[in-house]
Amino acid sequence: MLDHASNKPIYIQIAEWLENEVLSGRVEAGEKIYSQYQLADRFNINPATAAKGLKLLAEEEIVHKRRGLGMFVEEKAVNIIREKRKNKTLKRMLREIVKEANYLDVSMDELSEMLRRIHEEEGEEE
């Protein structure tokens, strides 16, 4: 679940994992999200690292803190995560793809066609 060899710090991986929990609906808006101690136990990491992941989400207003009660998922959390991922993660991945396509002299039309086909395949699996 966590990639310890990755360049990505563990707390960012934790933040992303939590975002996925929200995106998939396993934790819904208004619900309490995992505590730093639950995350520490689950991923076998220092609670301070887990807290940093939660803090990141709080800064992005994906969760908010209720004194003495814990962190709760914001109403707009899913939208915020989607927008952020679209603008950052997805764009970065696409940039990689375009770079590779240029290396291989794959035209934009060819690339779109490949993308469309893969999109269809993925759709069938679901």
Next chain:
Amino acid sequence: MTVIDVRGLTKQYGGLHALNAINFSIEENKIIGLIGRNGAGKSTLLKCLAGYYHPTDGQVRVLGEDPFDSLFVSENLIFVDDEMSFSSEITLADILQTAARFYPNWNQTLAQRLFDYFSFRPNQLHSELSKGKISTFNMIIGLCARTKITIFDEPTTGMDYSVRKDFYRALLKDYIKHPRTIILSSHLLNELETVLETILLIDEGRFVIQESVDQLKEKSYGLTGSEESLSHLPGDVQILHEEELSGNQVYQVILGDLTEETKRKLEKEDVQFSPVSIDDVCLYLTKAKRGGIDHVFE
């Protein structure tokens, strides 16, 4: 709250500086890794904290007191290593009983459960145990004492991989329930780095760096590119290691804050980024400047 404060700590034996003017402090309830190569002075430092050694110079404060000859510190701090000596007259079960009487927060239930889990027999003697078993038994004592400060000096000596994993897990689970200051020394980081909050790196008796594991990880990069493109790195970046590769390429390990803009600029110049393990960063931070093993064979 600061629980350990060390100023100018120097320890000499026979004219040799085992520790040389070390300064650092440790806040309560953190898990710290004391990292350094063999002979760096880790054990000497920890023994000064535990009050076993009297510093040649400088000051050590543990829970506000000089640990040397302090009953208060010995009640609130446990030092665990593979040389802990126990009477060979009494059984393992008796040792646990004795520890229970000495340490005010001792947890006998946990001790008994770990004792059974690791298949110790109550009538065994400490002197009959194998190396790995000694470490495992001592670890049980260290965990169950639940002292304000717990020091493990190379706790996993002789433990096999599965026991080491169990140990880190047990340590973390008990820490989550009962936060306290825990210092672990090791020459190898990779297995325990996620359990740690901070690392304290020493080399040849000197302080090198004290930093959170996350921050160290975020600040270290492996870069591969042409010499020309790598020369555009910001000035405040520390180059820890440099290697020439074939085809005029250079591999560098650097420590520093790179902005997204700098990263993008480097990427445009075909500089490749690769992850660097914290173990490697520590190695490069403490590497003898005289050249590596290759040098010996030249």
